[in-house]
Amino acid sequence: MMRKVVIVALALLLITGCSKSKGIDAVLNDGYEMSNEAFNHWLETGEADLKDFRDKPTIWQAIHQMSHHVIEAREKWGYQPLTEERVNYLIVEIAESTKFETDFGREQLLDIVIRWKEGDFSRADHDHNTVWNNLGGTIGRASGVHEDRIPAWAIANQEAKLVINLD
Secondary structure, three states, X not given: OHHHHHHHHHHHHHHHOOOOOOOOOEEEEOOOEOOHHHHHHHHHHOOOOOEEOOOHHHHHHHHHHHHOOOEEEOOOOOOOOOOHXXXXXXXXXXXXXXXXXXXXXXXXXXXXHHHHHOOOOOOHHHHHHHHHHHOOOOOOOEEEXXXXXXXXXXXHHHHHHHHHHHO
C-alpha cells in the first residue's frame, strides 16, 4: 500500500512539474515558518540555508499551519502560506523522509497533501484536527471549512481533475 501511495505522489509531481533537482533539504526557518521572501528565493534558486524540513514534527506543523487558511476554529496559532509549491514540496519531503518510524504517519500525511494538491479541501477541518491531535493540541479544534478561502490554484486543479475524469 505504501509503495502505491509514494508512486502516485511522485507521478503527480512529475505531471505537475515539482522538482527537488537542486538538492533542497530545507524549507522552514525558526523551527516552523519560512518567510515568503525566503521561500520565493528557494523556488527561484533552489538554495536554502534553513532548518531541515525532513524533521517529522516540522512536517506535521507545516500542514497544521497551512490548514489555518481554510478551516473554521475559535483560535488559530501560526500560519504558513497555503501555496501549490509548498504542497508539492511537502509531497516530496514526506515521500522521501526517513524520519517516520512507521508508514502510518507518512500515509496519513500523504493522503492529506495529495488531496490538497488535487484541490480537495472538503476534509480540511478533519485534516487539521488529525494533525493538531498528533501535535498535542488543546485549543483551536477545527469546526468546519471556509469554502470561500480555498486557493484559486486548488480550485483549478479540482476542475482539471473533473474534466479528466469525465473524458
